[in-house]
Amino acid sequence: MHDSAPLTDSTTNTTGATGLPRAHESATKHVSGQATYVDDIVEPRDTLYAAVGVSSISRGHIRSLDLSGVWASEGVVDLLELSDIPGHTDIGPVFPGDPLLTADEIRFVGQPIFVVAATTELQARRAVQRAVIEYEAREPLLDVTRALQEQAFVRPSHRMQRGDAPAAVDDAPLRLDAEQHLGGQEHFYLEGQAALAVPAEDGGMLVYSSTQHPSEVQKLVAEVLNVPVNRITVDMRRMGGGFGGKETQAAPWACLAALLASSTGKAVKLRLPRCDDMPMTGKRHPFYNRYRIGFDLQGRLLGAQITVTGNCGHSPDLSDAIVDRAMFHADNAYYIPAVRIDGHRCMTHTVSHTAFRGFGGPQGMMIIERAMDDIARTVGRDPLDVRKLNLYGGPGRDLTPYHQQVEHNLLPELIEQLEVSSDYRQRRNEIREWNRSNPVLKRGLALTPVKFGISFTVQHLNQAGALLHIYTDGSIQLNHGGTEMGQGLHTKVLQIVAETLSVAPERIQITATRTDKVPNTSPTAASSGTDLNGQAARNAALELKQRIALCVAEQKGAEIGAVRFDNNRVHWSDSDSISFTEAAELAYLNRVSLSATGYYRTPKIWYDREQAKGRPFFYFANGAAVSEVVIDTLTGEYRVLAVDILHDVGRSLNPAVDIGQIEGGFIQGMGWLTTEELKWNAQGQLVSNSPANYKIPAISDTPPRFKVELFKRDNAEETIYNSKAVGEPPFMLAISVWSALRDAISSLADYRISPDLDTPATPERVLRAVMATRDASSGGLKQADGGEP
Template sequence: MRNLAPVTDAICKTTDSAGAPRAHESAAKHVSGKAFYVDDIIEPRGTLYAAVGYADIARGHIRTLDLSGVRSSEGVVGVLELDDIPGITDVGPVFPGDPLLSADEIRYAGQPVFAVAAQTELQARQAVKRAVIDCESRAPLLDVEKALNEKQFVRPSHSMRRGDARKAITEAPLRLEAQQHVGGQEHFYLEGQVSLAVPAEDGGMLIYSSTQHPSEVQKLVAEVLGIPVNRVTVDMRRMGGGFGGKETQAAPWACLAALLARKTGRAVKLRLPRCDDMPMTGKRHPFFNRYEIGFDLQGRLLGAEITVTGNCGHSPDLSDAIVDRAMFHSDNAYFIPDVAIDGHRCMTNTVSHTAFRGFGGPQGMMIIERAMDDIARAVGRDPLDIRKLNLYGTKGRDLTPYHQQVEHNLLPELIDQLERSSRYRERRAEITAWNAKNRVLKRGLALTPVKFGISFTLQHLNQAGALIHIYTDGSIQLNHGGTEMGQGLHTKVLQIVAETLAVSPDQIEITATRTDKVPNTSPTAASSGTDLNGQAARNAALTLKQRISECVAEQKQVAVEAIRFTSGQVFWSDNESMSFAEAAQLAYLNRVSLSATGYYRTPKIWYDRESAKGRPFFYFANGAAVSEVVIDTLTGEYRVLAVDILHDVGRSLNPAVDRGQIEGGFIQGMGWLTTEELKWNAEGVLISNSPANYKIPAVSDTPAHFRVDLFKRDNEEETVYNSKAVGEPPFMLAISVWSALRDAIASLADYRVSPALDTPATPERVLGAVTETRKQAAEKGAI
């Protein structure tokens, strides 16, 4: 990227700029309750409140729909059915398949059928219960293996090939095959799905929405209303969590609110209560994975055939790209000389599953991490040694299954550093000795790595814009296309602009993400928020810096190269300067524009899906974690005792925010793999539908020893200040907990059995694995 400014754009002298552990820009507002979310916005006079009526069967069709009781219910002002929609009725984000309302076919329990607007929220919720929906029910398809066998797909399958995997496996000295089920996950954002639609002039609409993708909400609202996109404005200041659940699935509720607002002529707020949010919105995709591998006597992989199958629910949503991402990461950190990877996208009669932190990558990594442990047990070596043996390495062992070269590979050095700092070898010996003396409690230890590709795999999404205004008092207003969901994106972008202009971050105000300020934005997802929007904001700041520099140089009659921005001052000689505010005023008086847009698109990336070859990722983020657990072999209960993490974030833009993301990502990943269990009954109704029956990690589940260190190495690629993405990669570090549980169970067979352990690894599943391992050990004479 060309540096427009004539002065050095190095790390500046101001405090709290890029590289400093500045507090989150809304931290004080979060803890004091002063932060405004959509539900906190002061409502226009006459605002109505909406609720959604939905089907309680998973498969069938509506025979009759009687809403007379709804219409006559107290406080009801408007009722919306499918025939009332003036524009499109399918809001599928990429491919069709997501009807906003259904008047006939029902494909999952929780499918919206109608919506109602009433004077109060309670009245709206009471009204929907008076609907009479007479359905003819059919047996739902809920089993992903059955769906795979019957070829019930929402999108075509995809394959990646390099070399001759079948031949390599057949000729290998040792072979293994296995399968695993990887459970899904509820997003459990603290703020549920919510939108406020306010009618505007000329048939327009102002939408306040808790969404990761304001531009998509803008487009879909316009399309369901049948109006041009420029008549819809979407405003999003902050979310109370998103994790991917508000990338596509915030849009339907905004569309329903807008349609009701159009119909009634009044503002309408639609906020899903948790009891509706959970059955009506998508989850992390459950996956069914299989492998067949060939390896040598030392445990080095020679060939692999891997199949990843996503349980997509009833429609495509983002499943095509999510299963692609699972395929991209089914190698994780390991070189496979000859490899074949197949990805399937199965249809089942559940809510359509959607984006979730990692976007399929975690589910793909699980199968190869299982293989590493299985190989170790087969050849009698420590699993860490097998992982290190198979890491991507020098030329000839640096090409992924999709033919991207793994450049700047930090993992061998990073793993060695963590191995030493965590005392892995000493602890391994201590745990082995401890297990030999304890019959009931068994400990396990695992070190697992992460290699995660950074970029949207859909190429056109890798772009961003920003808008900066400098006012004559030196204050700055910043707007960019990314959305803040608690992850600290606004804080980092603010620090980047402060760094570029060498001013205090306190001079900068970040405003709500709005589609009338920065158009055609990409979703805040794929860990790319800072990479894209930070660079766009920096480019806007560099443009303004250039203009001010040229103005000052002209007025002071010096070369533009002499201008320096340092610590809130603009210097034109070693001892002559003016404040940044004075420089802004000078530029204004000389008719220099103090408003600029910035734009950025990720370089180097491409992918040819037909040949399954390319460079889909700009770079890889890396990390590794060591987890130690203890299990009770009589009950299956367990605890995570200690976690040591070393994670690669490049040159950290904010170490405090980065550490928070690593810690939070790990704990969320640990919940996915251990306690968070999605359950549907035989009729296809979600029964893990509240905090009472769906268990996310509590504070007490955090390990007593929880150490996080940042790997100190600048990104070799030209990212903003050589930083790296940090949102998604730490999530997969939690695979070490699952691997450590398997390690503890394997100790029951003197590590000669590699136990199967589907996820989430609940105590019931752990106990089942303990029983099966003991059985296999007895058969092998290992006990």
């Protein structure tokens, strides 16, 4: 398909535009290099290039700042410090704490101090290196457990509870307690942070930004420039990946570029090189989790006290909501009769951690999945049987710790189906036998489920708008508030509009997300992009469909109920019809507006945070994965041999896009749990700061057997064509890999010991767990409190 291909009304039948495995709308552009990203935009004449001068210490104060060498550098045109900002200086997205520039206090290595504009990018980068800065350094706080002890928090702690959890645990026949440390994760989007600011009339600014949240960039740029929001337009056609790293973290660079553009009257581009992007932008939150649980002799949970602690870095950013979501998902798929969940938000002197696919949900799920394995080893049962025993069920076993009823629970059926299709039981027996005869290599197997809540936990973000134009040649232009970062959002929304109007998808052109077309948009996050923007676009299409139908009925002397749209035509009887193009022209000639806005807000959701009760999620997305691994007990090295996934996307809008999201999400989750290790030195400097020392999964890490199937069930809630969100939930299917590694290690003690294995489960950590398990096995088995030896 070519963008310039002429439109015809004899296009292939489009009945069922949704539900088909249509290619990504920009796929050809991606692979041919024709896709335009921020750094590809043709720059205005005399564009300047910016670079940021940053701190080299993680905690302390600036004693003196000499920028004379910067000013004297070749090509430097302008330099701005904190005092040069005409408007707001703190750009915290929800709570204050994120100064755009600092003139005094330093809170992390890489904190921006000043910004330079020069005639070339290289000149700007060289210039910032000539700053002479003297600091009064202090010892940084970098350890999350110490921060927890000192109650160094960026936001107050929060608690959810139902029943008397401490008493339930104390009275249980068996008890366990454990802790786990979970590493963070670098977003590693292929396109780094980038912004281009172009001055406009009346103090206005056109900002091209690689952002998941154009409206927030618009608002913050307006605030730092001290102009009304309507003077700023943000344009975002596509990102080369986001994963949450461009939800709030794109704003500083857009604001700095806009400040320089305002000061110089020239366009300014600010693009972070990878060596700056990694140290200067936030990561997935590392977490420190603990549990104390009570259960019966079969392994059924009776009570649980769970604590999740997020390492937030130096500022709140989005940490309040991220730790909340970790708390919302600390139960995952399991009913806990009496439960208390505490969530802490610790401050450390690192870059402020931020949104990342799953938004805290994966970190919360990990502690209860550890508990399931630990219970199974204690009572001598297969971990899958313990998981199935504890799943949410019918009345009396369907209430979450935050008092939302788990309705339309698909997991028992979904897990049963995957258990059979993956030959779980047979493979379990074969692996046990194989491990008995192999002293060095050990295999492991695990099936883990996912129950992930869909909606922004901040209620007002659950809304979206769209703008739809039909032109007299029958072509359609669509704009909506969501952003395309490679996930296929535009493709799905395009299909939705084509389905609604019964036209060929080729008729529809989706334009860049722009704040002057659809205002006050929510970020493209929380897996809600299609749910929200798809419904808004459909509502706009339904409005135009109704207007055209009324016009056709009036002009053709037909009943409105007889008018129907089908296969690029509009019918008013069994034998009479006109093309969609003719219908659009007819409406125009009869002065019918062919432009409409659409709006949607998610129904049913509410949450009382003071009471920790409510329905924060419209529905739950479900899935399960079986992973098989083999480890070398002499080195700790391992391979993922096979993965079987069954995932619930409701009625799929685009199976090709959905399966791609499931595969990609799983591999990214596997990277978080196995190879991707963030490392800071004692001075708070990120040492895993490049592709040379930070290992994301490669194509060679894809398991030889990687089978993905979609669970065939429409969403029971009234979502867009009864589909379900797919962006984040598959990420957590990768927990099965971590659980399988623990299973393989546990085989060294005949599955009677549940090993400690923090993440990422690097070969070094696996080897330490192997040695500890062997030592414990030979020295006496670790018993559950109250259990039998």
